[in-house]
Amino acid sequence: MIRYRPLFLVTILLFLTFWSTAVLAESYADLRADYQELVLSKKLQGQRVNWEKLLRRFDRFIASGPRTTELEKALFLQARTWDGLSLVSGSSNDARAAVDRYLSMADAHPGSNLADDALFNAGQVCEDRLDADGEAYRYYDRLVTTMPNGDMVPDARRRIESLPAVVKATPVVTQAPAVDPEPHQEIGDAPRLERIRFWSGPEYTRVVLDLTAPVVAQPHFLKGDNPRLYFDLLYTRPAAELEDLVPVRNGLIKQVRSSMFDEQRLRVVLDLNRVAEYKLAVLESPNRLVIDVAGSPEPVGLTAAPPTETSSASISGDDSIANILDASAERQPVLHVPQDAEDTGIHLIVVDAGHGGHDPGAIGVKKTREKDVTLELAKEVANSLRRKMGVKVMLTRSDDRFLELRERTAYANQVGADLFISLHANASKNHDVYGLETYFLNLSKNNQAAEVAARENGTSLQDVGNLEAILFDLMANAKINESSRLAAVVQQSMVAGLRSHYSKIKDLGVKQGPFHVLLGAAMPSVLVEAAFISHPREEDRLLSSDYRKRVADAITQGVMNYAESVNPVVNR
Numbered sequence: 001m002i003r004y005r006p007l008f009l010v011t012i013l014l015f016l017t018f019w020s021t022a023v024l025a026e027s028y029a030d031l032r033a034d035y036q037e038l039v040l041s042k043k044l045q046g047q048r049v050n051w052e053k054l055l056r057r058f059d060r061f062i063a064s065g066p067r068t069t070e071l072e073k074a075l076f077l078q079a080r081t082w083d084g085l086s087l088v089s090g091s092s093n094d095a096r097a098a099v100d101r102y103l104s105m106a107d108a109h110p111g112s113n114l115a116d117d118a119l120f121n122a123g124q125v126c127e128d129r130l131d132a133d134g135e136a137y138r139y140y141d142r143l144v145t146t147m148p149n150g151d152m153v154p155d156a157r158r159r160i161e162s163l164p165a166v167v168k169a170t171p172v173v174t175q176a177p178a179v180d181p182e183p184h185q186e187i188g189d190a191p192r193l194e195r196i197r198f199w200s201g202p203e204y205t206r207v208v209l210d211l212t213a214p215v216v217a218q219p220h221f222l223k224g225d226n227p228r229l230y231f232d233l234l235y236t237r238p239a240a241e242l243e244d245l246v247p248v249r250n251g252l253i254k255q256v257r258s259s260m261f262d263e264q265r266l267r268v269v270l271d272l273n274r275v276a277e278y279k280l281a282v283l284e285s286p287n288r289l290v291i292d293v294a295g296s297p298e299p300v301g302l303t304a305a306p307p308t309e310t311s312s313a314s315i316s317g318d319d320s321i322a323n324i325l326d327a328s329a330e331r332q333p334v335l336h337v338p339q340d341a342e343d344t345g346i347h348l349i350v351v352d353a354g355h356g357g358h359d360p361g362a363i364g365v366k367k368t369r370e371k372d373v374t375l376e377l378a379k380e381v382a383n384s385l386r387r388k389m390g391v392k393v394m395l396t397r398s399d400d401r402f403l404e405l406r407e408r409t410a411y412a413n414q415v416g417a418d419l420f421i422s423l424h425a426n427a428s429k430n431h432d433v434y435g436l437e438t439y440f441l442n443l444s445k446n447n448q449a450a451e452v453a454a455r456e457n458g459t460s461l462q463d464v465g466n467l468e469a470i471l472f473d474l475m476a477n478a479k480i481n482e483s484s485r486l487a488a489v490v491q492q493s494m495v496a497g498l499r500s501h502y503s504k505i506k507d508l509g510v511k512q513g514p515f516h517v518l519l520g521a522a523m524p525s526v527l528v529e530a531a532f533i534s535h536p537r538e539e540d541r542l543l544s545s546d547y548r549k550r551v552a553d554a555i556t557q558g559v560m561n562y563a564e565s566v567n568p569v570v571n572r
Helices: 006-024 028-040 048-063 068-089 092-108 115-129 133-146 153-162 165-169 370-389 405-414 447-457 461-471 480-499 536-542 545-571
Strands: 192-200 204-211 216-222 228-234 245-247 253-260 265-272 278-283 288-294 348-353 392-395 419-426 436-441 507-513 525-532
Touching (some): 028 048, 028 068, 048 068, 068 092, 204 228, 204 253, 265 288, 348 370, 419 545, 480 525, 525 545, 536 545
Parallel strands (some): 348 392, 419 525, 436 507
Antiparallel strands (some): 192 204, 216 228, 253 265, 436 525
């Protein structure tokens, strides 16, 4: 246990207070002024670094948790910054990033007066720069349908009229149709929504979503003439037997609909007769989401009894929201798989495939993209862990999509993971550099570690220095000791496991650095650099399924060794 002297603690707190004040001193007005300066200067626009610096400042401002109105504006202006960069660079990746940011803003703040602008701009980028008329049509149609009073509706209608007839003849699917979940079953990363139940009482209507595993639920409320309460269940799939429409028709709730909104989200929509207050609770054993919508329904819609679980009378098995503390939509409890008090084993591991979507990561000599090899490696690691340890494994991504770095550990925290493993491929300007190394979160101790952190974070060395300051605030609570031990056994296992099959396996050791992807993890976490994609021989190995399987098995052996070393210590 680390013990800090009082004077040392005071010094750290004073430093953090000063540093936090300096960071938060930047306002939305500052960002907007610098954005205006950038877009009015052809000289400044010509250098990509100027755009990227501003984008990073938006990231920091948004992460600082500003007031709601400023957050909406910042999200929208960040999307416009990506939009402007794509015009200058001509890059489809930049254009796709702009679309993603516009959609994120509209999804997060559907009631904002900027949401219709965001949807219109997303459609415009798709139509004009991505040659994706069908996608543009969906965004224009969504704008017209869901935001009929928006000031961009006339422009969206004109855009729709100008699109080719064949595009408009294709049925618009505002919520993507349910897909066959079987291809994801082998990965084992997707919880299932198995059943939707409801019960009408005199004071509220209860809707229960039965799930196979804990999920992260994002609530949204669209008010207006046709109010809708909907929940995005991240990384969740519908069960094959799930009814996608459950009629309620009790004068309070019309119906409950469910379908895949995109590859990342299953959306459950409650169509309401009127605006009403609601509460959301997350229950376990079995896993459920319970939604209570307040109000007196029509008597004709009443059912016999509220859905309950007869197998348990405990709080974890009771659907009653009155028995759950802090379970409102405003403050959801951390989701986790309940474990016996005496059980200190590893039950759930989140494996993270680095990069993805418009972020390719490092590029090899043969144009191999880091995001592709890490995804394949993550699937191998998941299969190996599940097969050899019998643990549940969930992936942060199971396809080529972009995730913010902070979303990855946030997901691991939400599902209550016991370990977090982020997989990457290293790179160096010197193509002769090769080897294996494993990192854990801590202050970087050398320039090389700081450079790796800057590359994986997508930031500058100066930003790495800023991140180190934040770590002072985390060191007392972060699982640094456990992470360092996990990193050590994984590194040792990889080196030993691969040297028996391959020549020239160089052990670069265990290192520490301020990696964004590990920041905030509430469990032991490591970042594995499985090879140098910039080295021709190691690039070929990363492309080999045999090499990836051996790396996966070696990582699994390391996790097994770590589990054996932890349990005796805890049990004593």
